[in-house]
Amino acid sequence: MATAFIFPGQGSQKVGMGKELAENFASARAVFEEVDDALGRPLSKIIFEGPEEELTLTENAQPALMAVSMAVVRVLENDFGVKIADHARYLAGHSLGEYSALCAAGAFTLDRTAKLLQTRGRAMQGAVPVGEGGMAAILGLDLGEVEAVAKKAAGGEVCEVANDNAPGQVVVSGHIGAVERACIIARDAGAKRTVMLPVSAPFHCSLMQKAAEAMAWALGEASEMPATVPVVANVTAAPESTPAEIVDNLVRQVTGRVRWRESMAFMAGEGVDLFVELGAGRVLTGLVKRNAPNAEGMAVGTPADIEKLAERLKG
Template sequence: MRAFVFPGQGSQKVGMGTELAAASAAARETFEEVDEALSQNLSTIMSEGPAEELTLTENAQPAIMANAIATLRVLQHDFGVSLTGAGSCVAGHSLGEYTALCAVDAFTLADSARLLKLRGQAMQAAVPVGVGAMCALLGADLEAAQELADAAAEGDVCEVANDNDPSQVVLSGHAAAIERAVGMVKDFGIKRGIPLPVSAPFHCSLMQPAADAMEEALAETSPQALALPLYANVIAALVDDPAVEQRLLVEQITGRVRWRESVLAMRASGIEHFIELGGKVLGPMIGRIDKEAQVTSAITMEDLENLAKEIG
């Protein structure tokens, strides 16, 4: 059994999708459709930069989705691999959940792009720049990270935002609390605390204004039937009901990305092979979560050709 998984923010880089677009009409058409949906030449920012513009949350989120869907469409159209034929389920890390929903036809590509543009804008606007921050804890399990967050809060918001793998947990909240947490890591047996170069404190309660904005947007553009079931971030469990997923997408804005638990749940359900499309970020995480899991990450035409042979 196979799961197709899709990366989240931080996987963007200038030049993304350029090789696919040069080699495949399916990729070019994907990028053109996203540009048209956003009334923005996002594909040029993706291919040429500048990096500061691509990194803006409102650009990074639809760009990462567009690149992953282009990768999927090349796999489908150029190499004849059917997602529903080859896969048993899908999942995505944070914004990657929207990519996963697009992949299983719950959202159109145009709607996915517009929703992620809005999501990025709403998340950026929710907290003034400088008020919030995030940090990655290396060599930390969930229990140690939670104890550190509780100790560092001191009346501020300091919450576990991402449980990525057994050795990496991310905290999010007020900048002062995150700074305290980084300074206290050794007291909790954690190897390192690294401030993250993000513009807002994602996946914590400070994001409530963004959750409200997405609730309104998703009421107007709601998910449709899923061609394959999805493992949702905030519950780390299988979802196949569009109405339930609509609610979970709202909760996801302030809720924890339970990626480690999601991978373990997929493994428990019989998933043996994880295929990451459009990035090489989730693959290493999955390997750290379960060394027995088979992982393939595909970005290039060569990657996709090899993948098609492997699963064909």
């Protein structure tokens, strides 16, 4: 059995996530305390108690999701004796989840990862005035068809593919009018469904250029180490491990496409037959069968989940 650990992105957050871990394991509590200290504010209180609208803010959701993923990692390693580096062929994360993967691989410290994600969230939120941008999921068309739809819908504005999540599940991002036009054009082209997403900014498109510049500066200040496990990058759908590659890919990722379908296909092609989602929710687990039909997906976010995974990996 070859295992890849995958880490969720924005949208998987939920008030109360990680609370059971913190209540049961000192190692998990330490993660939330370290993130609070790094940010200089009680993010854990928002994670555990809400309110939901505050947790959903991009600058909170991004470090919060990473904190929950890393709490799972720490409990798995410190309390159950299962080291990520000993069992993972690859790591990967969806959008902000790539930072969680890099933290788990030792490329960034926990406190640095929290600060980077707070900066990233604020920069992405501030890159485009609220209401000017949007994102939409287009279901039932393949990537090439959605690229054609986006190009036709742009009309002098920005409309680009942001996430290639799975066959028949592609997300476009850009100016709100262009994205709305894309939904109409897509339905006329045979899309089964289009869904405007409840996001506060148009992520992973060229409108995020100011945010990319902010992250280039922030990452330039980061002290990073080579990853102990290859991390499959969103923008290349290939494993990267050197500090220079990691920084370059994270800067490009802000405006670039999340190539999740290709990333999953690459890992499956390398023999991965178990994808373990560490953290909140099971969004990525739900995409496993669509991207890697012969592989198994497993969501791990609670003490019971961790115990089950540890028993399995220890054989």
